[in-house]
Amino acid sequence: MDDEKSLIARAQKGDQEAFAALMEANQGRIYNLTLRMTGNPEDAAELSQEAFFNAWRGISKFQGDSSFATWLYRLASNACIDFLRKEKRRKNISMTVSLDDEEKERQAELPDTRCSPEQEVERKELRAAIEEGLQALSEEHRQVLVMREISGLSYAEIGAVLHLEEGTVKSRIARARLALRKFLVSSGNFSDSASSIT
Amino acid sequence: MRDCMDYIELISARLDGGLTAGQEAELNEHLAACPVCRALAEDMAALHEEMPKLAVEPPADLVENVMARIRAEAPQPIPFPAEQAKRTPNRKWRAWGATAAVLAVVLLGAAALRMGGLDRSAGGAPAGEAPMMAVNDNEAALPSGKAAPMPQPSPSSVLQEPSVFGILPKDGEAVPSLNPAEMPESAAPSDAGGDAPQATEQPRVDTRAEATGREEPPAGLDGESGDLAGGKSGEAPMSVTTNLPPEESAPADAAAVLTVMEAADRLYEEQFKQTWPEAERVDREDFQGYVLEPFHLIREEDPESEWTSFGVRFKGKGEGGNYYIFVLYQEYADEQSALERRTWELEHLGVPVSGNGDVLTEPQNIDLFDSQDAYDAACSSFWDEVNQ
Numbered sequence: 001m002d003d004e005k006s007l008i009a010r011a012q013k014g015d016q017e018a019f020a021a022l023m024e025a026n027q028g029r030i031y032n033l034t035l036r037m038t039g040n041p042e043d044a045a046e047l048s049q050e051a052f053f054n055a056w057r058g059i060s061k062f063q064g065d066s067s068f069a070t071w072l073y074r075l076a077s078n079a080c081i082d083f084l085r086k087e088k089r090r091k092n093i094s095m096t097v098s099l100d101d102e103e104k105e106r107q108a109e110l111p112d113t114r115c116s117p118e119q120e121v122e123r124k125e126l127r128a129a130i131e132e133g134l135q136a137l138s139e140e141h142r143q144v145l146v147m148r149e150i151s152g153l154s155y156a157e158i159g160a161v162l163h164l165e166e167g168t169v170k171s172r173i174a175r176a177r178l179a180l181r182k183f184l185v186s187s188g189n190f191s192d193s194a195s196s197i198t
Numbered sequence: 199m200r201d202c203m204d205y206i207e208l209i210s211a212r213l214d215g216g217l218t219a220g221q222e223a224e225l226n227e228h229l230a231a232c233p234v235c236r237a238l239a240e241d242m243a244a245l246h247e248e249m250p251k252l253a254v255e256p257p258a259d260l261v262e263n264v265m266a267r268i269r270a271e272a273p274q275p276i277p278f279p280a281e282q283a284k285r286t287p288n289r290k291w292r293a294w295g296a297t298a299a300v301l302a303v304v305l306l307g308a309a310a311l312r313m314g315g316l317d318r319s320a321g322g323a324p325a326g327e328a329p330m331m332a333v334n335d336n337e338a339a340l341p342s343g344k345a346a347p348m349p350q351p352s353p354s355s356v357l358q359e360p361s362v363f364g365i366l367p368k369d370g371e372a373v374p375s376l377n378p379a380e381m382p383e384s385a386a387p388s389d390a391g392g393d394a395p396q397a398t399e400q401p402r403v404d405t406r407a408e409a410t411g412r413e414e415p416p417a418g419l420d421g422e423s424g425d426l427a428g429g430k431s432g433e434a435p436m437s438v439t440t441n442l443p444p445e446e447s448a449p450a451d452a453a454a455v456l457t458v459m460e461a462a463d464r465l466y467e468e469q470f471k472q473t474w475p476e477a478e479r480v481d482r483e484d485f486q487g488y489v490l491e492p493f494h495l496i497r498e499e500d501p502e503s504e505w506t507s508f509g510v511r512f513k514g515k516g517e518g519g520n521y522y523i524f525v526l527y528q529e530y531a532d533e534q535s536a537l538e539r540r541t542w543e544l545e546h547l548g549v550p551v552s553g554n555g556d557v558l559t560e561p562q563n564i565d566l567f568d569s570q571d572a573y574d575a576a577c578s579s580f581w582d583e584v585n586q
Contacts, residue, residue, distance in 0.1 A: 016265065016268055016269065019265075019268070020261055020265050022258075023261045023264060023265075024261055025259050027256045027261055028253070028255070028256055030256075031254075031256035031257070032252075032253050032254065032256075035254065036252065041257070045256075045257050045260060045263075048260055048262055049260060049264050049267070052260075052261075052264040053267055053268070055266050056224060056264070058517055076208065076549070077251060081473060087473070095337065114289075117277055124242070126248055127248055130245065130248055130252065131252060147248035148214065149246065149250055149252075150252055150253050151244075152250070154214075155214065155216075169208060170211055172209070172210070172215060173214070174206050174207040174209075174210035175206075176212075177210050177242050177245060177246075178206055178210075178238075179246060180245060181238070181241045181242060184241070184245075190241050190244075191237070194308060194542055
């Protein structure tokens with residue numbers, strides 16, 4: 001993308017307007033990432049602005065060996081993870097999941113007996129349930145799912161952002177989808193005929 | 199022969215394209231025979247279809263907010279490699295020069311007081327330094343170039359002369375001759391060309407950016423990072439004395455000693471207010487500090503569950519009498535323990551009694567350090583400092 005390259009070059013020399021143009025082009029994907037990672041618009045806006053500001057401060061370091069979007073994603077995504085870790089540590093000793101720990105995630109999911117369709121649990125709209133389900137996932141799963149499904153990044157691009165092999169990305173996404181589906185079964189949005197697999 | 203778990207990944211990958219013909223055939227064959235996987239595939243497809251619709255437009259002012267910060271903060275990006283800044287923040291500070299810092303303080307202070315404003319670039323600092331030096335009191339980590347709200351200890355006597363970082367003028371109790379201390383308070387609302395929200399937001403952003411202005415994972419919003427170890431090791435012990443010329447420091451010393459509650463107030467403002475804006479200030483004989491979260495259910499929808507509360511409370515003075523030590527604690531109770539409260543001390547924080555200098559934070563997360571030794575060293579450093 002020559003246009004992007006020249007914008008980056010100008011921004012690296014201090015051209016603020018060039019940087020503004022780069023932000024315009026990327027703000028949608030960055031904001032949607034932070035929104036789905038944090039679950040609330042205020043934190044999302046704050047973290048997005050943080051990520052962009054950090055990008056500005058560090059843009060002389062951008063080498064161009066990854067795409068600019070990938071670099072931005074990494075900044076934003078790391079900021080989210082750090083933020084969530086800190087929030088989790090401060091606010092919740094029995095928080096559902098920790099990073100890299102699927103086992104805890106399974107334990108933390110709502111038990112089927114509590115919220116099975118037979119009881120008077122309110123049936124939510126699927127999209128709202130998905131939003132809730134995303135928040136219930138581990139940050140690791142949430143991250144890849146948001147990047148794939150909302151930002152539309154390919155496995156290769158996700159791998160570039162997170163420094164993962166494509167195969168790892170593929171299996172992580174599969175497990176993330178499974179976890180999300182399991183949440184939706186627990187919350188009554190999906191029937192549980194397939195729960196024997198998990 | 200695969201079992202169903204193996205097919206999950208194929209089912210998932212198929213949603214994203216990229217199955218070989220052979221994989222496609224194998225999957226279809228299995229799905230034809232397995233209603234459980236079929237149902238799962240259907241559910242996953244539904245998720246795959248719905249999730250992109252969650253995308254929303256970013257707020258209209260997002261870009262402009264960042265541009266405003268950029269314009270106000272510095273004319274250009276950090277001129278030197280971020281690694282250098284990260285690893286040796288104190289060197290950077292010193293390189294700028296104690297003299298220059300004192301000079302800037304003296305030059306800016308009186309003017310700032312009178313005009314009630316502050317030209318951030320007047321300090322003559324390198325790009326990105328001026329605002330940290332001149333503006334910020336809340337983000338006391340600035341000299342070390344790291345992010346608030348967990349400022350890192352910054353040894354070096356240079357740190358002391360910016361009492362900028364130490365004093366929050368209390369109502370009626372302002373320290374008039376401590377110009378740098380006044381600057382942040384008065385600067386915020388009247389920053390030339392800026393508006394209050396932007397100005398007050400800015401210091402917070404500055405410091406985070408300072409720590410995270412690099413490609414690799416940022417230090418995080420709380421500034422906890424290997425920088426603590428990196429910045430700390432090998433540095434001289436922190437001195438609490440000020441380097442200001444006598445006419446600057448004398449009034450400072452006289453008025454600057456904090457009471458326990460004043461220290462608690464500073465701690466709350468710097469470290470906790472952002473996360474817990476509605477904390478309760480408590481000044482009792484048996485509890486001095488802030489209750490950040492009163493006892494409450496952790497899970498609202500499952501009452502037979504757990505309660506927790508958070509707070510930061512005064513614990514005692516450091517052995518040298520120079521620091522007030524506070525502890526961030528968490529209380530917990532559940533039905534099974536018959537609501538008997540347990541308390542964990544999450545981390546200790548040290549607030550300089552003199553009002554000069556950074557709030558020190560006990561290192562907590564060993565993952566943020568390069569090694570066990572680095573973590574241990576950082577812990578020792580903290581305790582050595584607060585007990586000085």
